Amino acid sequence: MASGGNSNQTSGNQQTLEQEEAARQAAENEAAAELQYLTQILPRSSPIHIPDNATITSQSKDEYNQVKYEWTSGGYNYLSRWHTRTPGAPLEQRDSWVVERHLPGIGAGPNARPAVREVLIAEGKWISKSIWNAAIHARKNGTATQEQKELLDHGHWKA
Numbered sequence: 001m002a003s004g005g006n007s008n009q010t011s012g013n014q015q016t017l018e019q020e021e022a023a024r025q026a027a028e029n030e031a032a033a034e035l036q037y038l039t040q041i042l043p044r045s046s047p048i049h050i051p052d053n054a055t056i057t058s059q060s061k062d063e064y065n066q067v068k069y070e071w072t073s074g075g076y077n078y079l080s081r082w083h084t085r086t087p088g089a090p091l092e093q094r095d096s097w098v099v100e101r102h103l104p105g106i107g108a109g110p111n112a113r114p115a116v117r118e119v120l121i122a123e124g125k126w127i128s129k130s131i132w133n134a135a136i137h138a139r140k141n142g143t144a145t146q147e148q149k150e151l152l153d154h155g156h157w158k159a
Helices: 017-045 129-141 146-155
Strands: 055-060 065-073 076-083 096-103 116-122 125-128
Touching (some): 017 055, 017 076, 116 129, 129 146
Antiparallel strands (some): 055 065, 065 076, 076 096, 096 116
16 A cells, blocks of 8 residues: 555545646647637638737627727728627628728828728628618518618628
């Protein structure tokens, strides 16, 4: 019978040093695999190129998951957002991308202009975020027109 210290056995819920090290290594491997997926694999399915310097935010919401990629290019702030099916979305909607861009406004001076917020609905075709939001609101209320449904379908790019 072993005499305690060198038996590699513990009492109760204690872990051995080897078990703790194995658990730590497994967690590191899982984190590395997730990082590779978020930085190298998932961005390839985005409808627009996501640069390597994009900021990545992975979130678990109440009933869906999303990953946001944000960057700036040509004066615009871009957001390419991947998400699983959201609550209330049509059953045929699966994992998809929504791409937005924002051109900050200039409040005064000779180059004054209002801010521009848009959503990508076709290659090179952007619509106003207010039109997009109105379509989302109408769909949630069951009053969406065929045109609004099509905007939302086209703006949700299949992953």
